[in-house]
Amino acid sequence: MRHAHPVRLTLSLVLFAFLILACNLSPLPPTGPAPTLPPVSTRLAGPAPAITPIAAEGFDAGIEGWWDGAGEGASSQVSWDPAGRLLWSVELVPKQAAWLIREWPALSDADGLTLRLASLDRAGFYVLGLHEADGSVYNLSLYLDAGESATHTVDFAWFGLQGDSEDENDQLDRDQLVRLSLADIAGFLGAPAPNRLAIDEVVLWQGTPEPPDLLCAGSRSSTPIEGFRTGVDANYVPQGEMGFVPGRRGYWAGEDRVDPLELFAANGVDAFRVRLWVGKKGDSKLDYATDLARRAQAAGLRPYLVIFLSEDWSDVNKQPAPTAWASLSLDERADAVRTYARETAQHFIDQGIQIDYYEIGNEIDYGICGVFADETQPRDVASLRAKVWPDEALLIQAAIAGVREADPAARFLLHIAASWDPAFAAAFFQAMTELGVEYEYAGLSYYPSAFGVPMAARLCETLDRLRAEVGKPVVIAEAAYPAAPMTGDMFEEWRNPLPGYPLTPEGQAWWLADFLAAMRARGDVLGVYYFSPGFYFSGELWGPLALFDGEGRARPAIASFAAPSGR
Numbered sequence: 255m256r257h258a259h260p261v262r263l264t265l266s267l268v269l270f271a272f273l274i275l276a277c278n279l280s281p282l283p284p285t286g287p288a289p290t291l292p293p294v295s296t297r298l299a300g301p302a303p304a305i306t307p308i309a310a311e312g313f314d315a316g317i318e319g320w321w322d323g324a325g326e327g328a329s330s331q332v333s334w335d336p337a338g339r340l341l342w343s344v345e346l347v348p349k350q351a352a353w354l355i356r357e358w359p360a361l362s363d364a365d366g367l368t369l370r371l372a373s374l375d376r377a378g379f380y381v382l383g384l385h386e387a388d389g390s391v392y393n394l395s396l397y398l399d400a401g402e403s404a405t406h407t408v409d410f411a412w413f414g415l416q417g418d419s420e421d422e423n424d425q426l427d428r429d430q431l432v433r434l435s436l437a438d439i440a441g442f443l444g445a446p447a448p449n450r451l452a453i454d455e456v457v458l459w460q461g462t463p464e465p466p467d468l469l470c471a472g473s474r475s476s477t478p479i480e481g482f483r484t485g486v487d488a489n490y491v492p493q494g495e496m497g498f499v500p501g502r503r504g505y506w507a508g509e510d511r512v513d514p515l516e517l518f519a520a521n522g523v524d525a526f527r528v529r530l531w532v533g534k535k536g537d538s539k540l541d542y543a544t545d546l547a548r549r550a551q552a553a554g555l556r557p558y559l560v561i562f563l564s565e566d567w568s569d570v571n572k573q574p575a576p577t578a579w580a581s582l583s584l585d586e587r588a589d590a591v592r593t594y595a596r597e598t599a600q601h602f603i604d605q606g607i608q609i610d611y612y613e614i615g616n617e618i619d620y621g622i623c624g625v626f627a628d629e630t631q632p633r634d635v636a637s638l639r640a641k642v643w644p645d646e647a648l649l650i651q652a653a654i655a656g657v658r659e660a661d662p663a664a665r666f667l668l669h670i671a672a673s674w675d676p677a678f679a680a681a682f683f684q685a686m687t688e689l690g691v692e693y694e695y696a697g698l699s700y701y702p703s704a705f706g707v708p709m710a711a712r713l714c715e716t717l718d719r720l721r722a723e724v725g726k727p728v729v730i731a732e733a734a735y736p737a738a739p740m741t742g743d744m745f746e747e748w749r750n751p752l753p754g755y756p757l758t759p760e761g762q763a764w765w766l767a768d769f770l771a772a773m774r775a776r777g778d779v780l781g782v783y784y785f786s787p788g789f790y791f792s793g794e795l796w797g798p799l800a801l802f803d804g805e806g807r808a809r810p811a812i813a814s815f816a817a818p819s820g821r
Contacts, residue, residue: 288516289507291813294767305407305461309360312455314338319357325350328441340453346441348630353437356456361431364458366410372403374450376634377675378440382406384413385433390421394750395705397674397712403452407463412707412753415739417746424739444620444633465753466707469768470714475777479727482774483556483610483781484815485525486518487732489538489546490789494806505788506807514788515553517808522816525610526550526557527731527783532565532576532594540601547607558610558667559602561595561653563623570617570671570699575624584625584645588652591623595656603660611665613731614653617699619670619682622646635681643682647689654692669697669731674709676719683724695780696720697731702765703740703757706750721778728778732785733769734799737762737809742794757798759809767814787812 311319317332317340324330324344330352331343344352361384369382380396392413398404410428415421434456440446491514495504505514515526528547533539547557562568565576574580579587595614602609615622620633625645627633650668657664668686672678683696702710720728737759740749751757755765766784773779787801801809 284511285504285513285516286510288512288520289510290520290816291507291808291810293816294763294810294814301462303462303464305366305459305463307457307459308363309458310455311356312338313340313453320354322352322354324352325441328352330354335452338454342451342453343448344438344451345448346438346446348441348444350441351437351439352441353435354451356434357432358434358458359432360458361434362429363460364410364431365428365460366408366458366463367434368405368407368455368457368459370403370405370454370456371398372452372454373398373400374452376400376440376447376449377677378438378446378449378451379443380451381437381439382408382413383416383433383435383437384410384426384431385435386421386427386430387432388421388430389419391416391419391435392426394707395709397705397709398451399677403454406708408708409463409753412750414703414706414747414750417749442629444627444629444631447632447634466711467714468702468707468711468752469772470717470776471772473714473718474772474775477777478775479777479780482779483525483729483783484523484770485527485555485558485781485783486523486787487527487529487783487785488514488518488788489527489529489543490786490791491515492542492546493537494788494791494802504806505802506805508807512808513553514802515549515555517812518787518815519553519555521812524555525781525783526555527613528557528559529562529616530559530598531562538562540598544602544605544607547602547609548605551607556610557607558613559598560613560616560669561598561657562616563591563594563614563649563653568616568622570619572628573615573618573621573623573626580624584648587623588648591649592652592656592659595653596659597656599657599660599664609661609664611667611695612654612657613667613669613697614650614693615669617669617671618646618650619672619678623649625649635678639681639685643685644689647686647691650686650691650693665695666693667695667697667729667731668693669699669729671699673698673700673716673730674705674712676712676716679716680719680723683720683726687724694726695729696724696726697729699732700730701732701734701748702752703736703750704745704748707752710752717776717778727780729780730773730782733782734785734787735762735765735769736798737800737803737811738798740794740798742792742796742798745795745799748799759803759811762801762809763811763814766811770814784815 317334322330322332327347328350329345377400383393529538530543531538620627755761789796790800790802
């Protein structure tokens with residue numbers, strides 16, 4: 255089973271094909287003035303929450319009907335605790351999962367279920383599955399902290415079609431449900447320790463549950479932060495302006511071709527995230543990034559610079575060092591990083607580009623620039639503190655020192671992916687401070703449809719914990735929500751809808767307007783940057799998450815940047 259971590263894919267071959275097609279096409283019409291798009295419409299309130307239990311299993315008399323299994327090299331055992339719990343013991347290996355299954359005809363009469371469970375020994379990622387009689391599977395991700403119990407109340411409407419599953423009508427048919435499953439997927443996310451999961455009760459119910467707090471209404475400040483950044487990470491815009499779709503190229507608002515950066519600026523965007531890979535020529539390298547930053551600044555968007563310290567994608571799943579640095583010792587690599595960072599910052603100063611702040615690395619949860627805990631290594635906080643984060647901090651300090659030699663007033667952002675894990679996020683940023691890294695902002699990625707409601711709702715807890723324990727403003731460095739169900743390769747699992755936000759262009763617009771309003775209302779979030787809004791020409795890979803449709807026309811969500819709320 256595939257894991258649900260945010261991922262990146264190297265797209266050079268795909269983009270190369272688009273560029274070759276574009277080279278022989280007729281010239282584009284000139285761009286016109288960037289229009290202000292119609293405001294986002296108001297949504298109607300949903301039904302009042304109320305649920306009625308219809309079936310329950312409390313395990314007082316045993317665990318009949320439940321069975322388990324595991325992938326090659328992993329082990330699983332299910333047993334009964336006389337205290338009235340189901341105990342599930344697993345030992346996983348990298349890239350393998352274990353699963354627990356219940357054939358349960360009563361599912362076909364239910365609208366949702368409530369589970370009371372605890373991960374007794376370690377934190378764990380779990381995928382809850384609903385199986386139809388025709389074999390199609392819908393799932394939802396859960397995360398449990400180590401040694402803590404939790405109650406999850408989940409609506410079947412929150413489940414998305416599993417990426418490797420097919421369904422004729424592409425929607426969950428509740429009257430066809432026959433089986434419930436729970437998979438421990440921690441083997442895909444690092445080398446996990448053995449674990450015991452205790453399930454106290456599973457209750458099926460009919461009705462509508464209390465909606466989760468996806469917009470952090472319970473933890474907002476009465477004093478919103480000044481200078482909130484409403485931003486985009488639109489680094490694919492140059493390719494999109496040459497990208498090919500039958501009969502059309504570029505970016506459009508209705509029937510008029512537009513400059514997308516000017517369109518963003520006309521509709522409430524005031525900041526821009528610039529991606530920089532090591533090297534001078536090529537996608538996202540120095541010349542490319544400089545031209546894009548200059549364009550963004552000219553359009554009125556404040557650029558901030560992401561110094562990746564890699565020659566291509568680096569993210570939560572990989573942190574390769576540039577080829578020229580890969581064989582260097584740690585101290586030698588730190589020296590190379592410092593020189594590179596100084597020269598980079600000086601280059602942008604010389605070009606007259608005012609960098610808002612600098613991000614060192616990208617999604618650096620498990621390492622940076624060749625220092626990395628891959629899927630075969632432990633990724634618990636204790637192991638990372640001992641074996642990874644000290645070396646990572648040394649490289650980050652070198653980059654910061656280099657930038658400050660050219661730009662003494664520079665401010666810095668550190669960015670991780672784990673918005674769903676309050677304890678991990680707090681531990682990472684505290685560790686960087688303890689290791690002597692001087693930075694101003696804590697960054698998070700947030701892709702709520704990748705995980706679904708239970709994990710998406712944890713962002714609010716993460717923000718609250720960072721406010722209490724780290725005390726630095728937070729930047730949502732990456733965020734996106736689909737306008738259609740995802741079906742494309744690496745991101746096909748990112749199709750879990752949030753309540754009130756269907757996977758439609760309107761649902762995308764409502765979500766973006768409401769999410770921005772929620773983050774603006776907090777006193778601890780500096781800004782939000784929508785990721786790859788212009789990558790429409792990738793087809794199903796990223797197209798549903800883009801803010802332009804498959805023909806390059808602006809979707810309604812572009813107006814959401816200026817909207818106070820979609821409600």
